[in-house]
Amino acid sequence: MNHTFSVISLAVVGSLLSLPLVAFADDGIERIAIHAERMPSELNAIARSVSVIDENMLRQQFATANNLAEVLAKVVPGMAPPSPALSNFGTTIRGRNALVLIDGVPMNTNRNISRDLHNLHPSQVARVEIFRGGNALFGSGATGGVIYIHTKTGQAESQQHSRIGLKSSLNELSGDALSYLVSHASSGEAQGWLYRVAGSTEKTNGYYDADGDRLAPEPSQGDSYDSPIYSLDTKVSKEWDNQKLTLSALWYSLEQDSDYASDPSAATEPYITKARAIKGLQLDKQNEIKNLVLNAQYQRLLTEDATLHTQAYYRDYAARFAPFDGRPFATWDHLAQTYLESSNIGLRITINTQLSDSIELDWGLDTNDERSEMPVTTYDGQVYDDSNGLVFQPLGDKDFVPEISHKSLAGFTQIRAKISNQFSVEGGLRYERIDASFKPFVTLGSQTAVPGSSYDYSSFVYNLGGTYNINDDHTLYFATNEGYDLPDIGLQIRYASSQFDLSQSNLEPVETTDYELGWRGVVGPIAANFAYFTSSSDLGNVKSENMGLALSRNKVRIDGFEASANYQINTAWSVDINYSYINGEEKPDGKIDYTTMNGFSIPPNKLAAVLGYESDSGWNSQLTWLNVAGKDYRLDGKNAFGRRDTESYNVLDWQNSFELGAGMLTIGIENLLNEQYFSLYSQLQRNSNNTSSIPGRGRTLSLQYQFNW
Template sequence: MTNKTILPVLVSVLAPLSGWAEETGANELDQVVVSATRQSMAASELAHAVTVIEREELETQWRTAANLGEVLAKTVPGMAPASQTLTNFNQTLRGRNLLVLIDGIPQNTSRNISRDLMNIDPANIERIEVLRGGSAVYGSGAAGGVVNIITRRNRSQAVTKLELQSALSKVTGDGLGYRGEQSVGGARGDLDYGANLAWEEQGAFYDGNGRRIAPEPSQGDMSDTGTWSLGGKLNWHLPTGTLTLSGSHLDAKQDTDYASDPAVDDVPPGEARAKAISGLHLNEQNRTRNSLLNLAWHAGDTRVGAVDAQLYYRDYHARFTPFDARGIPSWGALVQTYLDSESYGGRLTVNTDLSETALLRWGLDSGREKTEMPVTTYDGSAYDNSGGLVYIDTGDRLFMPPVTQDTVAVFAQLEHNFSDQLRGEAGVRYEYAEASFNDFTTLGEGNQIEGGEVDFDDVLFNAGLIYALNDTVDVYANYSQGFELPDLGLQLRIAPSDFDVGDSQLEPIKTDNYEVGARGYWGATQASLALFYNTSDLGPVVIQDFAFAQRRAKERIHGVEATMDHQLNAQWRLGGLLSWMEGESYDRADRKWKALNGYRIPPLQLNVYVEYASGRHWSHRLQANYSGSRDDAFDDEVGFGSRKVDSYSTVDYSTRYQQGRHSVDLGVENLFNEDYYHVYGQLLRNGRNTSHIPARGITAKIGYQYQW
């Protein structure tokens, strides 16, 4: 189907529905204001797809999810399934990387370690806005879209919540988890304040057969992990605007006695399940620590229009599972990597009215990030003699040299209402980035690498039109360019002796994104349909077996997304979403297009739900999740991430009973205790059976909440 035929098809599908809505007297749904586009506009006025997850829906999804990645996978079209581990390595959005923001603060680091969705506790989230598709407005990192996490708003109340979690496929003390939350808030004069504290202890995870799931040895997992989080916000409402000071701190640290048994690697990959063995002796285990400080100013009426400005600071630390890399020349040791990153910057957005029908949004972004990635080395003999259980620290060494990256960008977007039905927008962004590092010696091969500096700059464009067919149906078309800096640190740590900082391998990825879609709002029903296509002349650097595997290649990805929600009556509500996509890269050697691997392109995803409210106090939700099969990458023999992926289905159930200030909720994940492998577990991240990690079996959470 070509772009020229898509719009008429959308019109023909949705127009009859709009007529039905008008005949039945259905009213339009309340408008949802979205800030993820820096526009603070109603979702129905945007010329691209967007998903908004409010606090109430987040609380419902958390009852049957272990982390934010799982919540997004079940609620956002185009989002790949979660890994049930610490990483969002495989969780692309429309086949490309996504930019994660917390109150506008970027969570991505220049050395992409794929833990961006693990940097905030659910107790500190008010809502999440997901802009699907590339964004010229935000620039670097937003090739697949933007996940904008907005922290809790201040409320004049105090709430206490306690929660207990347990695996039900094997009920044991090791499988128990505990959680507590306390939030407070209030106001005095021109000031309002709020704070939230959360503490959690995760237990062991068990598969559908009641076997303890082995720790994920490549990217890390969340079993036996203790987490605490503190967030707070202070708003000062002045006659000229609002000044907001907010901060948060999260620290998640694993302390387990288990490891993934290396003995399973004696059989061919995929033919043995990862096995947990006890006796691990390792002082420093998986850890994620994230501290944010944000000062924001909003003025709705100035000489130049509405102004939003912010200054931020971020301190970040992440540690991974040790890895036996003695057989890899570029590593040459038994190592454990960790990353330290410090960043600060500012953002400014100004909305200037040019006339009653035209508005100019303009502003600038700037930031500096300092990142380094050393390794802790361990005694190989002690490790071998213990069967992979004993780690004796032999000191830290340089792995990736400290890298300083500076970015600055300016943007402007003109929006114009041509009529009551037609609205258009067009924008431009100029971005400049510079990264530098000093002389260093590679860890394994001992290559002497001369320090250097690499800079990038580019101009990005976006344009969109949205047309209201009537009061209930809108159709839109959008073009936007995305921009993604290369992972310089990934290349530096395995740099060959002839490494050239000016090589084309370090050129940024620039994507062209095309999208057409339609949205319908008919009172009790809302639905959307989006078709997208994105392409880039350069893909990411491909690393296989910890070495450069191929030159960067052209890529193209296309897909379709659909959503529907319907309120049958006061008691019943149902709906769902569907995502399908396919992607290819051009193989110069074979002179043909080949499928992108399974970490980039997920199988078909389908989620459906039904909700029932029995009176004002009791609600129920049953949700079915389906992930399809995919063998395109396997057939094309593309290497890393090309294993066959089989389909699987799960069902989740949650319920909540509320009476006055008290509420009790229950969530059951994987209700029918399916024994299966999620997509990430089927792809074998480290290429061996120690990464053949099964999914969790039936798991229950029960919680009690009291509002003071």
């Protein structure tokens, strides 16, 4: 089998573009150990849709993508298409939010800023596991699924890897269009410790569309153009006397330093007019991400049938956005720039017990303590107006969202039983208590003094599923799962009144019930997968509309299906394809009829395909095609937030890798046909005007060479 392009989802077959991390058993079936389920298990035993993307596929896909968010949005079934912004806002899974974990450490914060997939460098990623559907195994936040990112580890054999990379638009050959990357990693063994120490420095410059015009900055969620990016990571581990200790540290830094702004005059032009970049920006602090993760994991064999797993982690996080002109809105009344400061400390304890040859039990405790606040830097509005939106003269910082404390304590149990050679079942329960509070503060716009208050919430959720092996080639599975997500507290209290009380607010959590029915099988040379799913909740997320709050919590119902197939043409050629269809409806309070959900929640139909070639000489090549269908999200023909009539578009990328000398050369051409298109995000216009109408990148060349010492 051609492993470079073979496809695995849930077991030996499935979700397109997800590559196997496999060992072959005597029966020839591929076995994959999955860890994102809390109960480490073979992919074949899991009653839900799972994609696994390994390091080889990531290396190929990163040749035509800037970050992990772009890769996953292109290739994962059920996931919304890529966004040009430094954000996974709108990049839902099955119409709902996902919980992002790096080696088990949550990247989500309750003050949801949607940068969870932008908190590490591509060079730090070893593989990614994506669980689709509601999931409470790791706690709040996974109503759409779990994205579990594994970082790279040390190897017993001493290795040195040095990498250099260049990227440039092929429509603008100049220094302004040239980006570069330099990285190095060392790994090996010393006194019984496996270690890895690595670092990278990257400088991104401008990007250009298919017409040869510089892409304008994204004024709502931000972007990474003109940014120095640094990363460091180290991981050490040691095994002794049935014990294992792993210590790791990861650091990532992006600080934008651009001379360009988005021309504000585009906002007055008809939809859809391309956003334009104008030079002369004077802004000291621009888009920024700082992410530090410290992680300690300890494993001990308690008895022949019981193993203890513990994890303690600490995260320090900061993020800054582009300034926003909120002067027309009473709730802002300032030209201001938000930034988030957050810290998170947590502990997980899990005991895995093999009760018998056919029954396995997991149980344990999770605790987490998050503190976050979101001030703003204010700027002189008159200076800004006189400069046509180019000069930002700071006036000082003010409160926007005060410090919020968000604590949780949970207990869980999970069991799996093999009833027969054909039938297996799994199920679990989780109880979690969440306590939230905030300190007194003064609102930004109305200057209202808001007293501090607190809120507590508890949730009891379950999951249940089963798999039935019809024969060696065909398996059916069924699952029902509950998930929950506490709404963004900061979104509500930043516009609060003086009588606001968190315990009496409209902050009941989103609680979802999901059902999934799936089949995976092998028919001749074709491995295929099909899953039908539904998801419902009595309450949706609190909405922010017209710079205010829509306090109604709509009922939501979502359904859809995912289908994928891998055709191994011969030992060299393969074809992978997947298709996603999602339908979402919501019913506001007091209404009788359901209405279609907006495009930032429910993406259009998505089709992705890969034609792969792997030669005996070490040349691997992929053509990756993404098709995003058009859809009219308007109600009664009226445009609104996330509600426009969007057009379909296609993107074709070409990725290649060659064994060359003592290393590997990777060549990628993004947007091979140089199509001028607007992504779904850009067509929906996050800030409701043309300054967010940013075309996709035009034909772009990427070259990387990794030298192995």
